[in-house]
Amino acid sequence: MLVALKPFSVLAKLPAEDLYFQHRSHGGISAEWAKDASVALITLDSKWGPGDVFVVELSDGKVKRITNLEQKLRRLISPRYKSAKKKPESYNDTYDFIFENEDNAPYTLEGNKMVKVDVTATNDPKGISDRPWSVQVKAAWDIAAAKFTSQKITDARRK
Numbered sequence: 001m002l003v004a005l006k007p008f009s010v011l012a013k014l015p016a017e018d019l020y021f022q023h024r025s026h027g028g029i030s031a032e033w034a035k036d037a038s039v040a041l042i043t044l045d046s047k048w049g050p051g052d053v054f055v056v057e058l059s060d061g062k063v064k065r066i067t068n069l070e071q072k073l074r075r076l077i078s079p080r081y082k083s084a085k086k087k088p089e090s091y092n093d094t095y096d097f098i099f100e101n102e103d104n105a106p107y108t109l110e111g112n113k114m115v116k117v118d119v120t121a122t123n124d125p126k127g128i129s130d131r132p133w134s135v136q137v138k139a140a141w142d143i144a145a146a147k148f149t150s151q152k153i154t155d156a157r158r159k
Contacts, residue, residue, distance in 0.1 A: 012056070012063040034112035039143055041109040051099075053107050055115060055143060069107065069115060069141060070099065072148070077121050080135060080153060088123050088133035097123045097133065114149075115141040120156050 032041040040056040053069040081088065081096050090096045099106065099119050106119040122134035134156035142149045 011058075011061075012066060032109045034109060036112055039109065039112040041107060041115060043107060055141065057143065065146070067141075067146060069117070072141070073099070073117065073119070073121075073137065073139070076139070076148065076151060077135060077137065077153065081121075081123075081133060084133050086131050086133075088131045089129055091123045091125075097121045098125060100125055113143055115143065117141065122156070 028045050030043045030045070033039070038058055040054075040058070042054040042056060044052045044054075051070065053073075055065075055067045055069055057064040057066075078096070088096075091098050099121055106117065108116040108118075110116055117137060117139040119137050120134055121137060122132070123129060124132035124134065136154050136156040137151065139148050139151040141147070
């Protein structure tokens with residue numbers, strides 16, 4: 001939940017997808033705020049890296065829009081996963097692939113205008129699959145336009 005402390009009020013419930021893979025069992029929660037408090041970037045960590053990532057836009061102390069950036073990124077990458085030459089195995093029964101954090105900040109809030117994305121998507125975080133699939137994604141999410149304004153997706157690993 002996103003709350004205001006003075007005066008206390010619940011601003012919004014974050015629409016997390018699958019809490020098993022998120023902060024309750026494998027990680028934490030972090031929030032980064034624009035200096036003017038008009039935008040928050042909230043990350044619910046999963047086992048291997050970022051899980052749900054929310055861009056929360058506020059105006060006059062109220063939530064204007066919540067965007068699940070992880071879902072948008074998943075939609076952007078899914079066609080590439082589905083068209084892979086060697087049919088990759090799914091990560092599990094819920095997801096074809098997950099997002100990993102390789103010691104960098106996978107999502108970075110740039111003021112109140114943009115979120116920079118630098119993340120790896122993979123079906124094989126443990127490195128044990130016979131049909132591994134991974135891509136590196138570098139993108140920019142324009143907060144006001146609610147869309148990716150740039151994206152570069154490249155193969156990350158090959159076997």
